[in-house]
Amino acid sequence: xxxxxxxxxxxxxxxxxxxxxxxxxxxxxxxxxxxxxxxxxxxxxxxxxxxxxxxxxxxxxxxxxxxxxxxxxxxxxxxxxxxxxxxxxxxxxxxxxxxxxxxxxxxxxxxxxxxxxxxxxxxxxxxxxxxxxxxxxxxxxxxxxxxxxxxxxxxxxxxxxxxxxxxxxxxxxxxxxxxxxxxxxxxxxxxxxxxxxxxxxxxxxxxxxxxxxxxxxxxxxxxxxxxxxxxxxxxxxxxxxxxxxxxxxxxx
Amino acid sequence: xxxxxxxxxxxxxxxxxxxxxxxxxxxxxxxxxxxxxxxxxxxxxxxxxxxxxxxxxxxxxxxxxxxxxxxxxxxxxxxxxxxxxxxxxxxxxxxxxxxxxxxxxxxxxxxxxxxxxxxxxxxxxxxxxxxxxxxxxxxxxxxxxxxxxxxxxxxxxxxxxxxxxxxxxxxxxxxxxxxxxxxxxxxxxxxxxxxxxxxxxxxxxxxxxxxxxxxxxxxxxxxxxxxx
Numbered sequence: 001x002x003x004x005x006x007x008x009x010x011x012x013x014x015x016x017x018x019x020x021x022x023x024x025x026x027x028x029x030x031x032x033x034x035x036x037x038x039x040x041x042x043x044x045x046x047x048x049x050x051x052x053x054x055x056x057x058x059x060x061x062x063x064x065x066x067x068x069x070x071x072x073x074x075x076x077x078x079x080x081x082x083x084x085x086x087x088x089x090x091x092x093x094x095x096x097x098x099x100x101x102x103x104x105x106x107x108x109x110x111x112x113x114x115x116x117x118x119x120x121x122x123x124x125x126x127x128x129x130x131x132x133x134x135x136x137x138x139x140x141x142x143x144x145x146x147x148x149x150x151x152x153x154x155x156x157x158x159x160x161x162x163x164x165x166x167x168x169x170x171x172x173x174x175x176x177x178x179x180x181x182x183x184x185x186x187x188x189x190x191x192x193x194x195x196x197x198x199x200x201x202x203x204x205x206x207x208x209x210x211x212x213x214x215x216x217x218x219x220x221x222x223x224x225x226x227x228x229x230x231x232x233x234x235x236x237x238x239x240x241x242x243x244x245x246x247x248x249x250x251x252x
Numbered sequence: 253x254x255x256x257x258x259x260x261x262x263x264x265x266x267x268x269x270x271x272x273x274x275x276x277x278x279x280x281x282x283x284x285x286x287x288x289x290x291x292x293x294x295x296x297x298x299x300x301x302x303x304x305x306x307x308x309x310x311x312x313x314x315x316x317x318x319x320x321x322x323x324x325x326x327x328x329x330x331x332x333x334x335x336x337x338x339x340x341x342x343x344x345x346x347x348x349x350x351x352x353x354x355x356x357x358x359x360x361x362x363x364x365x366x367x368x369x370x371x372x373x374x375x376x377x378x379x380x381x382x383x384x385x386x387x388x389x390x391x392x393x394x395x396x397x398x399x400x401x402x403x404x405x406x407x408x409x410x411x412x413x414x415x416x417x418x419x420x421x422x423x424x425x426x427x428x429x430x431x432x433x434x435x436x437x438x439x440x441x442x443x444x445x446x447x448x449x450x451x452x453x454x455x456x457x458x459x460x461x462x463x464x465x466x467x468x469x470x471x472x473x474x475x476x477x478x479x480x
């Protein structure tokens with residue numbers, strides 16, 4: 001019987017039956033393992049926990065950050081940024097081939113990193129007389145409200161068409177192929193209000209520009225756009241024109 | 253159960269939350285009195301009360317996961333998760349989550365829809381709170397509960413690995429994937445719920461905790477506009 005872990009060329013852990021027995025899901029029949037241990041072969045199959053381990057690893061890779069040593073001269077903000085950055089998962093070829101998708105859901109699975117990301121935004125925007133945080137559907141809905149609550153601002157959702165009930169204003173914007181529409185409630189934002197626009201990521205900047213246009217149409221003043229991640233190669237920052245952009249992580 | 257039945261009777265915050273919710277008649281279709289929480293989000297005090305009441309209820313309950321239903325569950329779930337130190341897991345419409353997902357279909361008035369969650373986001377045995385803005389028929393929340401709560405099932409995929417050891421035993425490892433999570437859904441929390449959820453009403457065995465009832469006028473019946 002094998003007693004050691006062995007890596008196959010595909011990089012998947014092979015776990016010996018001995019190790020497996022203690023961690024198998026309940027639906028696996030133990031009798032099939034002992035049959036194999038006795039040397040019975042073809043036709044006898046048992047289920048491994050390879051995928052369970054692999055999945056476990058996938059999540060652990062992003063949350064298994066060692067706590068920073070308490071060196072007095074270490075910049076605490078840098079530690080937070082590096083933890084946030086490491087917690088973001090990149091998925092190749094999603095939603096289409098060639099795109100390296102920056103997946104923030106793994107950041108949300110690390111309560112310390114998620115709180116750090118919100119704290120970094122709160123530290124920057126508290127006391128700046130911002131009365132509106134506008135969050136772009138749907139991932140802007142995750143980051144915007146905690147910031148709004150902490151800085152005492154309203155939260156205004158910027159949504160895809162036909163989601164907001166009642167009177168709305170709409171702005172059409174370009175996608176790589178075709179166009180989309182963003183909507184905001186009439187009356188949510190008043191003229192002269194100071195607004196922070198939030199989304200999880202800025203790529204080409206098209207979405208943020210649409211949000212800016214809607215807000216400016218009602219006479220609001222954009223203080224800044226804030227994102228967790230920027231893809232600088234796509235030059236979204238330039239498309240924002242004179243509107244400042246603040247990001248936590250830049251991904252090339 | 254409603255918050256008022258459980259320690260918050262007469263709490264002025266409940267009225268403030270209810271008053272801050274706008275009713276939009278005949279959205280998304282005639283007859284539906286849509287309960288619009290965006291006006292609650294414009295009222296900083298009432299929005300904070302909403303989150304505070306949920307946080308007070310759940311902070312000592314050792315909940316390690318808050319699962320929010322797209323999209324309005326994304327507004328209420330994260331502030332709760334952050335305050336109680338839990339992970340936030342988005343439950344999304346199909347094809348939004350990248351990478352490996354598990355899914356659960358559910359029935360709408362016309363047709364079906366599907367809810368997805370990332371594989372590996374929640375581990376078996378974790379305590380989970382599900383959050384959405386409103387519960388009406390409970391179709392969406394039921395799907396969320398089923399997605400999170402079923403026992404671990406293990407299925408074959410098409411590939412396998414064959415190992416031959418020194419004494420010629422053949423071990424065949426089937427590569428498997430988790431189909432269900434086996435987490436423990438502690439409760440579903442919603443801002444708004446129909447009166448039927450009073451008392452010990454449960455959904456798939458899971459209790460519901462709700463802050464306010466829908467408001468309606470005399471002309472129509474209330475609804476949630478579905479999974480939006």
